[in-house]
Amino acid sequence: MEKLKIFVLLFTLLSCSKLWAADYNASIFGIKSNGTTLNTTAIQKAIDHIHEGGGGHLNFYVGRYLTGTIELKSDVHIILHEGAILVGSTNVYDYNIDSPYRSLVYAKNAENISITGLGVIDGQGRQLAYNVLDQVHKGILEDPLKYDRSAKYRPKGICFRECKNVKIEGITIKNAAEWVQMYDQCENLEINNITVDSKAFWNNDGLDIVDCKNVLVTNSFFDASDDAICFKSHDENKMCENVEVRNCVARSSANGIKFGTVTKGGYKNFKIINNKVYDTFRSAITIATPDGGVVDNILVDSLRAYNTGNAIYLRIGARWNKGRKGTMSNVTIRNLYAEIPASKPDAGYEYEGPVEDLPRNVSPASIVGLPGQYISNVTLSNIEIVYPGGSNPKYAFRGIKPSDLDGIPEMESAYPEFSQFKELPAWGFYVRHAQDIKFENVVLTAKEKEYRPAIVFDDVKGAAMSGMEYNSPGGGKKVHKYKSTGIIQKK
Structure with a gap:
């Protein structure tokens, strides 16, 4: 009881000091x-x-x-x-x-x-x-x-x-x-x-949170010519942890919400809830660890993205890692809706994203680890992504033959962006070097006919798919598996 009285007294004094601050x-x-x-x-x-x-x-x-x-x-x-x-x-x-x-x-x-x-x-x-x-x-x-x-x-x-x-x-x-x-x-x-x-x-950059603890970002608007809301880790002995971003709107000529690029320590315990991204050149949500950092326990819930170059990009790289191996696990993305345009989504803004090396048709959402460094335990639930479709194999082509898929470079030391691989073999999702991936109630729509399958699994160990819906003129192949095991598809 005495301790409680002391606490109440201290709280009262602190409250009064703020009230009476000069x-x-x-x-x-x-x-x-x-x-x-x-x-x-x-x-x-x-x-x-x-x-x-x-x-x-x-x-x-x-x-x-x-x-x-x-x-x-x-x-x-x-x-x-x-x-x-x-x-x-x-x-x-x-x-x-x-x-x-x-x-x-x-x-x-x-x-x-x-x-x-x-x-x-x-x-x-x-x-x-x-x-x-x-x-x-x-x-x-x-x-x-x-x-x-x-x-x-x-x-x-x-x-x-x-x-x-x-x-x-x-x-x-x-x-x-x-x-x-x-x-x-x-x-x-x-x-x-x-x-x-x-x-x-x-x-x-609109906002950079670097190796911080206990962060709450709410009810804010970001319009930036670089990443709008960005988390970084500059110290391998530190990390960003216990962070919540809620009820925000972001527009960017880079990424809407981004983990990275510098990721030496990593990120743990994040909630990204009920946010909106629009007119954004790169990804609505990017989670990357190219510098040896740990990514663990990330929740992205109720993200809506309109006119953005890419919906989701998850990536492990090996750029400035000094021999340390980055890890990414326990990522949940749910209740996401995204519309991807055929044209440049930030066209007309004062500082646009760069005109990238082409050829490349519209890129899919991607989950890309490295050989032996798998992105693991990712759940994608209640996702809907609308693509323009209409990819032209005579303009840029990536087939699904073994030689085509093996020809996709690892690019482990490159700057991690969804478009870094140029043409990819899927129009909806490309998953490579990953394990224990769940797709639950995912709707993928292409407005025009696609030459590529909707989803490609390449070196994936375990993927459970249920409630999937694929919409594209002329049908086309839905799922292609290569060097992958334990891919289970349920209605």
């Missing part, structure tokens, strides 16, 4: 809202003052607040009220560019921090990226340019490293010069009801 208006620190005065030093002074005083709220009201890198510290809560815009400087030297965590808003080892409100963070990323390129071209900054993109100096919008008890709510984040936001090795992260609109330049 409130500060940005203007009392000399922070200007005219959009032209550089406020970096003044905003940082405000954050430091609040932090040193035990914490509180820093309120920004209507106006444009120009700044370079600011560091958020423990117990400081930024509130961007409606009409307040935190505007990123377009001068690269106003940022912490010598840090691996260069960003507009930065935090490391901070606790109990938040950015909330109905305001906006605008990174002015396109002009900032062009200015970075200008400095590189002039020889002032050294950067090995690739496709003239310069990844070394462009700052992110938000970058928090090893922080605890983080809340991001209500705000709009737009026009980052690189990834919009990255949370790296953070614990107890809540992101709710935010809007991300960032098509300013290349590498504009």
Whole structure:
């Protein structure tokens, strides 16, 4: 009973401390809202003052607040009220560019921090990226340019490293010069009801969750020129775990929801529930482990995808794994509906996905491991995927003869994307190097006649199929098995 009283007292004190946390208006620190005065030093002074005083709220009201890198510290809560815009400087030297965590808003080892409100963070990323390129071209900054993109100096919008008890709510984040936001090795992260609109330049990932624990992402909208919602693992001794993404909408010129690409530690205990993906160049859901990481206990439920280049891509690779073997098991994808177009799904957006090497007809959903590294225990339940069909064997052909199937390269060290193999021998699902796969109530529809079978199993050990439905003009072969055992088909 005494312990309970102590707990109640501590909880009351904590609640009261939050209720009574000091409130500060940005203007009392000399922070200007005219959009032209550089406020970096003044905003940082405000954050430091609040932090040193035990914490509180820093309120920004209507106006444009120009700044370079600011560091958020423990117990400081930024509130961007409606009409307040935190505007990123377009001068690269106003940022912490010598840090691996260069960003507009930065935090490391901070606790109990938040950015909330109905305001906006605008990174002015396109002009900032062009200015970075200008400095590189002039020889002032050294950067090995690739496709003239310069990844070394462009700052992110938000970058928090090893922080605890983080809340991001209500705000709009737009026009980052690189990834919009990255949370790296953070614990107890809540992101709710935010809007991300960032098509300013290349590498504009909407959200990157890296090796974090206990993450909840809800009720948010992401429109990004790179992966919209992305999970990564940069440390082989860490992993992303206990993550839930619910009631979100994503649009991307890459992948809608993606595990990877860097996957050194891995992912465990994920729930991806009731989300929507549209106008997305690559896959609605990609789960990849090319760098030796572990993928275990992943649930994707009620995902709807419209006008997306691919529905599902599961992949084990061997790229930067340093001899470690990646594993993927216990993945459940259920209640998924996807419509795949014949044309480029992100055509007309400011930054489109690349025009890939062709020829290639529309690719199937795929589950592709490596020889001896099987993707295992995957359940696909209540799935419906609508394809355009109409693949042309005279344009691109992959048959089902042994020589055709053996000719599909493993590509273990390649960047993992659903289109990496070019033409594949199935139009609905291609499953290779996998075991214990379940198909339950899966409907595959091709609008036009297909020369390929609906499903191809290649080196699969155990697949149970029930309630399958194949719809395509002219019928055609439904299932082809090659070097596979234990493929059971039930009505």
